Amino acid sequence: MSSLPIHDLTQLRAQCAELERERNELLREREVMNHSLELHERDRQLLAFEIHDGIVQDMSASVMLLDSAARQIQFETPAAKELYEQAVRTLRESGAEARRLIRGLIPVVLDEAGFVASLQKLVLRFQNDYGLQVAFQADVQLQHLAPAFEMIILRVVQEALNNVWRHSQCRQADVQVQQLGSELLVRIADQGLGFEPGDVKPTRYGLTGMQERARMLGGATQIVSHPGQGTKVEMQLPLARAVLDDPFAQRK
Missing domain, CATH: 3.30.565.10 (Histidine kinase-like ATPase, C-terminal domain)
Structure with missing residues (x-):
């Protein structure tokens, strides 16, 4: 049974040590990346909550206020009524768009x-x-x-x-x-x-x-x-x- 020369063993150990160092470096990079992604996903979720609880709720309240006001006033011209209806439509469409954006911000789920x-x-x-x-x-x-x-x-x-x-x-x-x-x-x-x-x-x-x-x-x-x-x-x-x-x- 023959053995490897000492210089070959030394070189082999050095190569193994280098591979282990590179592996550990990749693992550390992955830990940093995972942490960064977790923070990013959390920020997206917080933004979704803020849009829903802020902008979307304000739009919904504005539509309700406008509907209530329309029942109590008379429009002087058909053009004025059309402007009112256009404003309500724009608010509703913007609210729908905001809700779709929220769905895009919600963190994806890994199966x-x-x-x-x-x-x-x-x-x-x-x-x-x-x-x-x-x-x-x-x-x-x-x-x-x-x-x-x-x-x-x-x-x-x-x-x-x-x-x-x-x-x-x-x-x-x-x-x-x-x-x-x-x-x-x-x-x-x-x-x-x-x-x-x-x-x-x-x-x-x-x-x-x-x-x-x-x-x-x-x-x-x-x-x-x-x-x-x-x-x-x-x-x-x-x-x-x-x-x-x-x-x-x-x-x-």
Whole structure:
């Protein structure tokens, strides 16, 4: 039985120590990222509560006051009555829009069955609540990722579908999730109005948020759009970090 030379053993120990150091560094990064995401989700929920308990309630009260006033006064001209009715309609429409925004701020829920099941529920919600027809396809072997990855995937898909509903003037969208070697590809596309990315502020449509979320995970988000040609959002994430020390990641 032969043994390794001392210098080989020393080199092997150094390599193992370096791998362990890198692993611990990734774990620390994940802890920081998870904490940051938890704070972000909490802030979104607080904002949803503030909108509901503040702006939405004030709009509802204003409509009630206007209805009460209309029963006690006579409009001098049909035009005056039309202005009143227009004001009430605007308030009601704004209230409905605020409630839809609240639904978008409520924290997404991770399904125990995995992130694909969570995406299916999110897609179903957009179909039921917003009337979007969403074609969903998933070609993945991994059903579970690290919670931070699952949360960010859901948020990016949610933001992209919100944009389809609010800006594209299109009621159809495609959501695809593919596992390509060591990467996960998430694609959301529509055939709506489209826009020129260079002509809009990065903060509009949540573009900056989608890109920053992917960057937090070591990935990238690309937005491809042209006027009249629809919009495509593609997010690529490294799977090596997504499954690190996740005991559920290899389950099917």
